[in-house]
Amino acid sequence: MAISIAHLGPTGTNAETAALAYQGWLEQKQGKQSLLCPYPTIAQTLYAVAHGETQQAVVPVENSTEGTVAVTLDTLWQLDQLKIQQELVLPISHALLSRGTSLKGIRSVYSHPQALAQCQSWLEQNLSSVHLIPTNSTTEALHEINPDPTSAAIASPRASKLYNVPILVNNINDYPDNCTRFWILGLTPTTVKGSRISLGFSVPANVPGALVKPLEIFAKRGINLSRIESRPTKRSLGEYLFFMDLEVKSEHNPIDEALVELTTHTEVLKVFGSYQVLPLKASDIAKI
Amino acid sequence: MAISIAHLGPTGTNAETAALAYQGWLEQKQGKQSLLCPYPTIAQTLYAVAHGETQQAVVPVENSTEGTVAVTLDTLWQLDQLKIQQELVLPISHALLSRGTSLKGIRSVYSHPQALAQCQSWLEQNLSSVHLIPTNSTTEALHEINPDPTSAAIASPRASKLYNVPILVNNINDYPDNCTRFWILGLTPTTVKGSRISLGFSVPANVPGALVKPLEIFAKRGINLSRIESRPTKRSLGEYLFFMDLEVKSEHNPIDEALVELTTHTEVLKVFGSYQVLPLKASDIAKI
Incomplete structure (x- = not known):
């Protein structure tokens, strides 16, 4: 039976591209069929797995320009039972799509706030006086502009083909190496030895140096954070949870021992999974 | 001459309420007049001070529910010359504003993504099937809904009065103690001894434990982080800057010594300021 995979939709989002890359890997390397299931928000994508509507979910974790995707960490902490099974890193290229024929005629630019933020210097330099309008996804931005030639959307070159809206300018992201990490999550932990471990914990509030001990536990064993x-x-300003990713370099890595020691210096500790990073080829991604 | 203060506008935003609270304090405690200058984005609010258009800026730093305001930290790091002069903490109460008369008739809810996020559980429980539409500010949300009775906006009770849109439900934020920290910035450092120091730094990449030393420097002196x-x-996935707030408890606090030691364990270190937290009274804020 095909594996059901939840992702942020509708079709044309970068999250869908990540899900398609994973789908391709599943078919080529594992001979498994899968079915993509779009959801309207990242939180609902994660709930889908937790509630048994789908078997897996693909969600963004962090972007190289804009940083953490807060809703992913917050929902993962809250849902508790989800396990990270794989990771993949997707290069993200933003294009300016419009039915207009020149930059001079553009008055409004629609896109997801993350995409607007990843192109903010380009927008300031090239379209400094336009109205920037946030949308729920890059795909929704395309629905807003169609067919007005004075408006443009920031979306992927793939979305340009899917929705038949021409690219006015390609590669408008401020940093050329712009990419996003995605996690593939399910209800069961992986059985293969992972190269990365992700965890979250709380420490006693207002204790000077409360974060030093957790960091020392890994540093003294040469485990890279x-x-x-x-x-x-969310209860009170100044109270935090911490989320860490650790690199597991060899079979002899004393990571289990470190995690046991960590329980004595944290209030609540949740290990989200030990997982591998999918070795995706640029050529495979380009085909999507 | 009146002090010019930049803030995220237009009138009715929570950033304007913070600026008004600061304006009230300036007048009552320092006998100084000031003039509020609204800007369309948080980045432009900070540029206004850096470029000499205004003398000060009031910007949000972090919210107790949604966490850090990334654009504030990123712009502060990039602009370099701005100094934090004061801090204030504003309680944030969100209300559902609409010309409609019952929740049943609401089909769309407009607001700033931070406000939508701070009310997400309430929205799921009470308006689970409506369309959530992000806007650039809570005030812009009010412009979008007017006069359609099937749409609502999340904004402050103050905005309800300013724009004459009735409150349908009050206090819809998921956490009752929802509040936002604001910084007041200018081009000159404060001369009074602060109770808090904020700084940012980079550490050598991919060195296990690179963050341990900076934390130890403060922990061993009993300085609370x-x-x-x-x-x-933004250059490459996995390379980070760190931002810290330190508590300065007494005149004898060995903070200067700690900062000197910190320079030997960081690549770039920027101290953004030593400042006091304004003791605002709830009664003063209620009058705004």
């Missing part, structure tokens, strides 16, 4: 994020507990 | 945030360098 590839990322640390803080998120509010 | 009240907040730590990571932001991407």
